Amino acid sequence: MEFRSCPRNHAQEIRVAVGSVLCTPCVEQLERTLRTLPGLHQEGLHHILSTSGRRNPTKVSGSRRRDHLNISALDARNNILAILESWAGYVVEKAQVPAPGRSVPHLACFLVLHLEWLTAQPPAVEFADEVESLRVESLRAIDPEPEGQQAPVIGCVVDDCPGTINASPPAARSAAPGGVSCTSGHSWEMRELLTIRHRRDRQRKDAA
Structure with missing residues (x-):
């Protein structure tokens, strides 16, 4: 029997899971990430309108709370919805299954349900990379690095x-x-x- 290594970057060669393009750790990580995206999507909503953290507790007058728009959080939420919708559409078209609801929780649950089928398809690597990029983007928008913020x-x-x-x-x-x-x-x-x-x-x- 011929074994293939996982096409994603690993420190060492890891064999792909049976019937999958990806290795077992990648599939398990992909499922965990999909399950976290609804929570990150909801959390991002609370960060779209951010309040400036600079406050002077000794200043009594003349101070005003300033809200500003967190574009990164807004874009991260929009990207989660758009990319999950796109992959759900791929499953619906190729696997001939009923479409899910258009909310992030419904889409994420749908993709988890069809994860075994998805990870056996040629674009499985692209799917895993895009889902992981959504997680990273959302975390950065929610808790950005203090250095070099622009x-x-x-x-x-x-x-x-x-x-x-x-x-x-x-x-x-x-x-x-x-x-x-x-x-x-x-x-x-x-x-x-x-x-x-x-x-x-x-x-x-x-x-x-």
Whole structure:
């Protein structure tokens, strides 16, 4: 019987599991990661609107809590949903099974249920790598490294506007308290901006 080594990077050659493209440790890790993604997706929601950690407890007047938009957490949540949807669609199409609900918990549970089938398919390595990248991205967004932090910049959500939105607290100072604004002057409440951007992302995905 011919044994093949796992195609993913390991410190030593590990044989693939029976009937799988991946080795047993990779399959087990993949299942664990899939089960953690719904929790990370929910946790990311609490980090989208972040409060500046710099506070002066001795300052009584003139201080104001400044919320700012955590674009990394928003993108991490959107990526979890989009990538899980994509792989669930692959299973539905190739395995001819009913589609799951479109929520992250439903999608993750569906992929775990069909994990044995998925890991036996040619793109199993790509699937495992993408799922692991979702976990890493989410953890970084929730608990970023303090060194070299740089607030991400996104394009304005207003059609044909060339402005950009900086998610750092200084950008919020040009808008109303609790809001953000683009460099061309458009401003929103943060929750309103999140809704608009999510709708735009969904429209672009459906169009694609």
